[in-house]
Amino acid sequence: MTDSTDATASSAAAGEQHVLAVVPAHVGGRAAGSGFAALLPDPAKVTVVESVDEDPRALRTARVLITALAPVTAEHLAAAPELKLVQCSSHGFDYVDVAAARDRGIPVCTIGSSDAEKRCVAEQTFALMLALAKQLVPAHTALAEGDWALPRLKPSLTELSGKTLGIVGLGQIGQEVALRGRAFSMDVVYAGRRRAEPSVEERLGARHLDLDELLRTSDYVSLHAPLTDATRGLLSAERLALLKPTAFVVNTARGALIDQEALADALESGALAGAGLDVFDPEPPPSSLRLLRAPNVVLSPHVGGVTRETVVRIAIAAAQNVASYLEGKRPQDVVN
Incomplete structure (x- = not known):
């Protein structure tokens, strides 16, 4: 060198x-x-x-x-x-x-x-999903501060089993996420530019939906699409409004796939249950980014692909x- x-x-x-x-x-x-x-x-x-x-x-x-x-x-x-x-x-x-x-x-x-990256990004996706479902961040923070928060957290604790996992982008990483979703007994659906081969759908146990229908029906929406001119701002304010108020958004792909201000609005208003974010726009994010302080958010600094x-x-x-x-x-x- x-x-x-x-x-x-x-x-x-x-x-x-x-x-x-x-x-x-x-x-x-x-x-x-x-x-x-x-x-x-x-x-x-x-x-x-x-x-x-x-x-x-x-x-x-x-x-x-x-x-x-x-x-x-x-x-x-x-x-x-x-x-x-x-x-x-x-x-x-x-x-x-x-x-x-x-x-x-x-x-x-x-x-x-x-x-190279597909397995570890899929693992990070599920780390974020589990942290949201089990309220790990507020539970840890409360306990470290001497607060036995079980009574307060109990109503919001959920499980992955039986929930619908919506995967946006069924490439190599998306397929790894689908396999793990099935292992957690989740109902797996996906959306993307093109439909996968029937053999792939069968192997993954995944059903194809258009994006808007996926957003309406999913309990967890996980983004695995590439960032292009067509996908920038893919989850706009209008599309975020399609999600159920009990739904969670997880993004381990690229921060600009989501309208970050609209996501902060949805979290602050209670229109969305939570979000797990490993990526931001830009990176590192500015301290002024509202998502850093939004309720029920689990954050990591783009570590999904760097084990x-x-x-x-x-x-x-x-x-x-x-x-x-x-x-x-x-x-x-x-x-x-």
Whole structure:
């Protein structure tokens, strides 16, 4: 690994294939990004930064840019004349200007086919659901303050068994959530851009509904759709109003799938029973975000896909795709 801009320039002059790994501080920074250097074969030389703007010379000479949730704009792409590939270290790709990359003939790849994140995100989904059903956060807080809150909490305690779980987006992660829903004896329904194959529905025990019907009938709504222009603000104020007042919303996908102000309104007014949120718009969220103080909300800082085990799988999947590309092979999981 090199952190010197002079070394970057000399490496480029020597014909080495320069890889720029961008890992923001809030997802681990340089310490997390240093692993990419060890995973890529020679003659790749890796520069690790915490933002794309940090090292303009490294950006100018980069043949490949690996990004871990760091924004990659059209301006960044224009400033990288040698760039041939953008590799996202995630299933999502909303933080990259995919259209601008397409216009410049630069493939944008994810780790979608690697299965790296699907199990741990599904586990985080159920951690949030169980915390809401069992009122774990208020129970813990009350007990830590010397308050035996059982009489007060008892009316709001529920179980998952027999409830309807509505999954929005039945991709790899959504399917893992469906399997766990069946294990909890939940009735699983789903909505998405297209209907799954009958064999998939049978394996998951899941029924297809249109989105509005799913919202009207579900006790738990779990979001697993990618963030695109079509899905931004998918749960608008109007759609949130379709939910039962006893329903819970869980989001481990992208914060911008939900109108956050409308969700805060619904929680504060009692129109919605609660929400479990692992993602926000933006990230980290500002202290002024009303959802941080809304009633019956369980929050986590985008940890669903970053267990010790998953971080290793993600890094390996991203590095393997980059290594294959540098060896002249076709990259996988191209989204543009």
